[in-house]
Amino acid sequence: MxxxxxxxxxxxxxxxxxxxxARFIDTNVVxxxxxxxxxxxxxxAQELLAEGMTADDAVISTQVLGEFFILTVNRKxxxxxxxxIRALGRLKVQPVDAPMVRAAVENQRNNVVTVASREAP
Numbered sequence: 001m002x003x004x005x006x007x008x009x010x011x012x013x014x015x016x017x018x019x020x021x022a023r024f025i026d027t028n029v030v031x032x033x034x035x036x037x038x039x040x041x042x043x044x045a046q047e048l049l050a051e052g053m054t055a056d057d058a059v060i061s062t063q064v065l066g067e068f069f070i071l072t073v074n075r076k077x078x079x080x081x082x083x084x085i086r087a088l089g090r091l092k093v094q095p096v097d098a099p100m101v102r103a104a105v106e107n108q109r110n111n112v113v114t115v116a117s118r119e120a121p
Contacts (some may be wrong), residue, residue, distance in 0.1 A: 022057050022059050022094075023052045023055070023057045023058045023059070023060075024058075024059055024060070024061070024094075025048070025049065025052060025058050025059065025060050025064065025091065026064070027063075027064045027067040027071070028045075029045045029048055029049065029074075030045070030049070030060065030064065030068050030087075030091075031032050031045075031067075031068065031072065032044070032045035033045040033049050034072055034078050034087065035072075035076065035078055049091075053090065053091070055062060058091060058092065059091070059092045059093065059094040060091050060092070060093055060094070061093070061094055061096050062087075062093060062094075062096060063096065065088055066094060068084065068088060069081075069084050069088070070089075072084050072087075074083045074094075078105060079080055079116075
């Protein structure tokens with residue numbers, strides 16, 4: 001199962017609010033999109049990424065950037081460094097810092113986070 005999280009916007013007035021209901025893309029989703037060893041997972045991951053880019057509401061964190069690069073270039077050797085940089089350049093990056101983490105904790109206390117999942121038929 002692949003998971004894409006859609007969460008409510010951060011607290012009103014937060015400088016870190018990217019968009020109402022931004023779609024956060026987890027590391028596993030971007031890895032599966034480039035890993036052809038499991039065609040079912042790859043197809044689902046590519047669909048999730050395409051939907052997020054089409055809707056212009058997909059974001060990744062700086063942590064996902066690092067994990068994606070290390071896994072696709074160094075460990076699994078799925079991409080060259082240049083290919084990984086090009087792939088990551090297509091996604092919006094949401095930097096994470098201490099004020100954002102505090103806001104997310106407060107947001108979690110006040111709102112329910114919904115998880116949308118996709119199962120292959």
